Amino acid sequence: MNASDYGQQANGAGTDRDTLMLLGGVALVVFGAGLILSNSTARRFLGQLGLGDLAGVAMPDIERYMKLRSM
Numbered sequence: 001m002n003a004s005d006y007g008q009q010a011n012g013a014g015t016d017r018d019t020l021m022l023l024g025g026v027a028l029v030v031f032g033a034g035l036i037l038s039n040s041t042a043r044r045f046l047g048q049l050g051l052g053d054l055a056g057v058a059m060p061d062i063e064r065y066m067k068l069r070s071m
Helices: 003-037 040-049 051-070
Strands: none
Touching: 003 040
16 A cells, blocks of 8 residues: 555545534534424523524525535
């Protein structure tokens, strides 16, 4: 095995690890949000803040990030 083969293997393993960490983080965020939203007091408080359109406001930024990441 030469140095270039090792570099490709190390890079592939790093990419797989990064993907695994990203998906694990997303799963923890979803799980945490579910725990918070299962509490009726928290739901009532978030309803008063008017965070319903937060996803609509954040969507252009998320789309721009995804375009930059795909380059």
